[in-house]
Amino acid sequence: MSALRLISNRTSQQALSNSDYTWEYEYYEYGPVSFEGLKAHKYSIVIGFWVGLAVFVIFMFFVLTLLTKTGAPHQDNAEPSEKRFRMNSFVTDFGRPLESERVFSHQIAEESQSLFHFCINEVVHLDKAKRSQKGPGLESNIHFQEVPRSSGMFEEGLNCLTKFNIPNFVNTEQNSSLGEDDLLISEPPIILESKSVMQSSHQILD
Amino acid sequence: ENISDFSLNITDCTQVVVPEEVFFTVAAVGILENLLVLIAVVRNKNLHLPMYFFICSLAISDMLGSLYKTLENIFIILCKMGYLTRRGDFEKKLDDAMDSMFILSLLGSIFSLLAIAADRYITIFYALRYHNIMTLRRALVILAIIWTFCTGSSIAIALFSYEAATVIPFTILFPLMMFFILCLYVHMFLLARSHAKKIASLATSTVHQRTNMKGAITLTIFLGVFLCCWAPFVLHILLARFCPHNPYCACYMSIFHVNGTLIMCNAIIDPMIFAFRSPELRSTFKKMFCCAR
Numbered sequence: 001m002s003a004l005r006l007i008s009n010r011t012s013q014q015a016l017s018n019s020d021y022t023w024e025y026e027y028y029e030y031g032p033v034s035f036e037g038l039k040a041h042k043y044s045i046v047i048g049f050w051v052g053l054a055v056f057v058i059f060m061f062f063v064l065t066l067l068t069k070t071g072a073p074h075q076d077n078a079e080p081s082e083k084r085f086r087m088n089s090f091v092t093d094f095g096r097p098l099e100s101e102r103v104f105s106h107q108i109a110e111e112s113q114s115l116f117h118f119c120i121n122e123v124v125h126l127d128k129a130k131r132s133q134k135g136p137g138l139e140s141n142i143h144f145q146e147v148p149r150s151s152g153m154f155e156e157g158l159n160c161l162t163k164f165n166i167p168n169f170v171n172t173e174q175n176s177s178l179g180e181d182d183l184l185i186s187e188p189p190i191i192l193e194s195k196s197v198m199q200s201s202h203q204i205l206d
Numbered sequence: 207e208n209i210s211d212f213s214l215n216i217t218d219c220t221q222v223v224v225p226e227e228v229f230f231t232v233a234a235v236g237i238l239e240n241l242l243v244l245i246a247v248v249r250n251k252n253l254h255l256p257m258y259f260f261i262c263s264l265a266i267s268d269m270l271g272s273l274y275k276t277l278e279n280i281f282i283i284l285c286k287m288g289y290l291t292r293r294g295d296f297e298k299k300l301d302d303a304m305d306s307m308f309i310l311s312l313l314g315s316i317f318s319l320l321a322i323a324a325d326r327y328i329t330i331f332y333a334l335r336y337h338n339i340m341t342l343r344r345a346l347v348i349l350a351i352i353w354t355f356c357t358g359s360s361i362a363i364a365l366f367s368y369e370a371a372t373v374i375p376f377t378i379l380f381p382l383m384m385f386f387i388l389c390l391y392v393h394m395f396l397l398a399r400s401h402a403k404k405i406a407s408l409a410t411s412t413v414h415q416r417t418n419m420k421g422a423i424t425l426t427i428f429l430g431v432f433l434c435c436w437a438p439f440v441l442h443i444l445l446a447r448f449c450p451h452n453p454y455c456a457c458y459m460s461i462f463h464v465n466g467t468l469i470m471c472n473a474i475i476d477p478m479i480f481a482f483r484s485p486e487l488r489s490t491f492k493k494m495f496c497c498a499r
Contacts, residue, residue, distance in 0.1 A: 038453055040454070042219055042453060042454065042457045044454060045457065049438070049458070057434070060388070060429065060430070064425055064426060067392065067396060
């Protein structure tokens with residue numbers, strides 16, 4: 001860079017009267033630098049810098065991990081294995097109809113749990129399974145998320161913020177009952193569908 | 207005629223040379239990738255959102271960085287082959303222009319990352335009003351202001367680069383911005399954690415742990431990549447200004463070409479961690495390539 005050339009120009013002119021120091025077009029000829037009597041290793045700044053940077057990044061990672069730990073110990077014991085099995089199977093088998101003997105509130109809880117699982121699993125399996133199951137999977141994604149939208153149960157359950165694909169996308173579904181700090185974040189198939197909704201809501205608001 | 211021969215020890219730090227093929231390959235890949243991102247966003251109407259405009263801004267600044275390095279290398283090769291004189295006025299002006307392009311790239315990257323972080327912050331904390339706060343027009347205005355400021359500062363810094371008054375603010379800006387971006391993301395994380403706690407009773411803990419780790423990993427990658435790619439160069443500028451004749455500093459400065467390659471690697475990695483995470487963008491790419499065949 002010319003910055004460095006200017007610096008070395010001035011200093012070398014102080015040292016030597018006619019310094020034609022660029023015999024090549026080298027930016028970084030700083031003139032004579034004496035390497036005698038070095039106490040530490042000559043690359044100590046390089047090593048120290050990189051080690052410091054690595055330590056800082058690792059430290060930042062641990063701080064972030066600690067920050068994001070939910071740390072609720074009771075949930076480890078509370079889940080019966082049967083319920084877990086049901087939730088997992090509900091997630092993987094989209095076509096299975098809800099059992100009729102469930103009470104409505106229980107059904108909502110199940111569905112929001114399963115929606116939550118759906119969001120989580122979507123994140124986890126997105127890169128792996130999407131290619132193989134793209135056709136039916138996507139359709140059921142869209143269908144699945146359309147169902148709760150129409151029924152409007154978004155209190156806290158469907159918080160896809162917990163899938164920390166840190167918010168690339170926002171489902172600004174303005175006709176759902178979201179609180180100020182509740183956020184529905186999901187993958188852009190929603191955006192594709194909801195764009196028309198957004199436009200219509202704009203027309204209403206403007 | 208090698209005047210620097212006379213007092214150099216055998217143990218001096220010679221310039222670490224990166225082969226030109228590696229240099230050009232890395233630069234070309236970076237430029238191509240970012241160009242693809244730009245084309246994809248322009249072509250797909252669904253991607254005309256403020257968020258993608260900020261990602262485009264990042265892609266442009268990455269492209270400028272890689273372009274600078276490519277041009278500089280071509281310049282050096284032309285000088286070595288004798289087509290350009292080493293001290294001509296034209297060459298000096300060209301060199302200044304290229305330096306300002308590089309600083310523009312760095313500033314543009316920092317401010318684009320800041321814009322992306324701020325956009326996400328508004329997305330989370332002002333979710334329902336997001337579309338009123340961050341309209342398309344406002345996003346374009348913000349980008350115009352950012353780029354005007356960056357262009358002006360880069361020209362000023364390139365012209366007055368030998369003043370300490372420009373080097374110091376430049377090097378302070380870098381960690382300051384990083385810290386600010388980190389604070390924004392940490393605040394978002396804290397909100398996410400409180401949300402996750404609310405639904406903690408509904409889910410198994412193993413799933414939580416996985417997603418929490420994913421979030422921490424994602425953010426560490428964002429900031430870690432930026433730091434690792436740009437910080438060596440910023441340190442180089444500091445050392446060049448304040449201790450060019452110290453042997454330790456000189457040894458650090460001898461790896462300048464490696465630092466330059468790192469900056470170009472940043473241009474390659476950035477689209478992967480920002481742009482390509484969007485399935486919409488990925489599907490646009492697939493369509494582009496399928497149609498091209």
